[in-house]
Amino acid sequence: MLTPVRWRGGVLEILDQTELPWKEVWRELRHWEEVAEAIRTMRVRGAPLIGIVAAYGLVLAVWGHRPGRERDARFREAFEELGETRPTAVNLFRALERLRKVFERHKDGPDLHDLLLAEARAIHREEVEACRAMGRLGATLLPDGATVVTICNTGALATGGYGTALGVIRAAREMGKLSLVYPLETRPRLQGARLTAWELLQEGIPFRLIADSAAGWLLARERIDAVLVGADRIARNGDTANKIGTYTLAVLARRHGVPFYVVAPTSTIDPNLTSGEGIPIEERDEGEVLAPYGMKFAPDGATAWNPAFDVTPAELITAIITERGILRPPFSESVGSVLQ
Numbered sequence: 001m002l003t004p005v006r007w008r009g010g011v012l013e014i015l016d017q018t019e020l021p022w023k024e025v026w027r028e029l030r031h032w033e034e035v036a037e038a039i040r041t042m043r044v045r046g047a048p049l050i051g052i053v054a055a056y057g058l059v060l061a062v063w064g065h066r067p068g069r070e071r072d073a074r075f076r077e078a079f080e081e082l083g084e085t086r087p088t089a090v091n092l093f094r095a096l097e098r099l100r101k102v103f104e105r106h107k108d109g110p111d112l113h114d115l116l117l118a119e120a121r122a123i124h125r126e127e128v129e130a131c132r133a134m135g136r137l138g139a140t141l142l143p144d145g146a147t148v149v150t151i152c153n154t155g156a157l158a159t160g161g162y163g164t165a166l167g168v169i170r171a172a173r174e175m176g177k178l179s180l181v182y183p184l185e186t187r188p189r190l191q192g193a194r195l196t197a198w199e200l201l202q203e204g205i206p207f208r209l210i211a212d213s214a215a216g217w218l219l220a221r222e223r224i225d226a227v228l229v230g231a232d233r234i235a236r237n238g239d240t241a242n243k244i245g246t247y248t249l250a251v252l253a254r255r256h257g258v259p260f261y262v263v264a265p266t267s268t269i270d271p272n273l274t275s276g277e278g279i280p281i282e283e284r285d286e287g288e289v290l291a292p293y294g295m296k297f298a299p300d301g302a303t304a305w306n307p308a309f310d311v312t313p314a315e316l317i318t319a320i321i322t323e324r325g326i327l328r329p330p331f332s333e334s335v336g337s338v339l340q
C-alpha cells in the first residue's frame with residue numbers, strides 16, 4: 001500500500017507532493033521546523049496526513065534531548081508553531097493535543113520520546129484503519145458499474161494510507177463495482193490532475209480527468225452515480241469545509257439529482273463548532289492563482305483572491321461516511337451520536 005510518510009530511527013521521511021507526478025522525491029526531516037515548513041508549503045497535505053505528520057514533528061522536537069526546561073520549551077514552541085501551519089484542518093489540532101497530553105503526563109521521564117512516538121504511530125495507524133472502514137461502508141452505497149466524480153486528492157497521499165473518498169473508490173474497485181472515475185483538476189494547485197490521477201494510474205483504476213468548469217456539463221449529460229469528496233473540518237450540524245470548488249460541486253449535484261457523499265474520519269468532526277460559519281478558511285498566496293507553479297498567466301498588476309477551502313451547507317449533503325457508520329440527515333443528531 002502506498003504511504004507518503006514513514007519514520008526511521010529518529011528521521012521522518014516524507015514523499016514530497018509538490019514534486020509529483022513528475023518525480024518521486026523522498027525528503028528526510030530531522031527537525032520540527034522542517035516539518036512545519038513541509039506542511040505550510042504543501043509538501044504534505046490532506047487533513048488526516050497533516051495531523052499525522054504534525055504528531056511526528058512533536059516527536060522530533062524532543063528526540064535526543066534530556067529532561068529539563070530546554071526540552072519543555074522546545075516542545076511547547078513546536079506545539080504552537082505547528083498549530084499555526086494550516087488553520088482549517090481540525091485533524092492537525094486533534095493530533096497535537098493528543099501528544100500534548102502525553103507530554104504533560106511524562107515530561108519529566110527519560111522515556112518521553114518513546115511514548116510520544118508510540119502515540120504518533122497510533123494516530124497514523126488509526127487513520128489508515130479508519131480509511132479502510134470508510135471505504136468498505138461507502139462502497140455499499142454505489143451501484144454495480146458505478147461512475148463517480150471526485151475533487152482534489154483524498155487518497156493515500158492525503159491520509160497516510162488508502163484514502164477517504166478515494167478509499168471508497170478503491171474499495172468499490174476491489175468489489176468489482178466501479179466503472180469510471182471523473183477527477184476534477186482542482187485549481188489552482190491541481191491536486192486532482194497531479195495527485196489523484198497519479199494514484200489512480202498506480203492502481204490501474206479507469207478515469208478521465210476533467211477541468212473544474214466541466215463538472216456541470218458532465219453531470220447534465222452523463223449518468224453519474226455519486227459525487228465523493230473528503231473534508232478538512234465538519235461542524236456538528238454537518239456543514240463541511242473541503243477544498244475550494246466542493247461547494248460548487250455540491251450545488252451542481254443537487255441540481256442534477258446526484259447523491260453527494262462526504263467521506264471523512266470522525267477525527268475531522270469539530271465538536272466545538274455548531275455550524276460551518278465558525279470554520280476558519282485559509283487564504284493562501286495570490287501567486288498560486290496568478291502564476292501557478294511559476295507559470296505566469298495573469299498580466300502585470302493583476303491581483304487575486306485565493307481561498308483554499310469553502311464550506312458546503314449540510315442541506316446539500318446526502319450522507320457523511322465515517323469509520324463509525326454512515327451518517328444521514330438530520331446531521332445535528334447523527335453527527336452528535338458518533339461523538340458520544
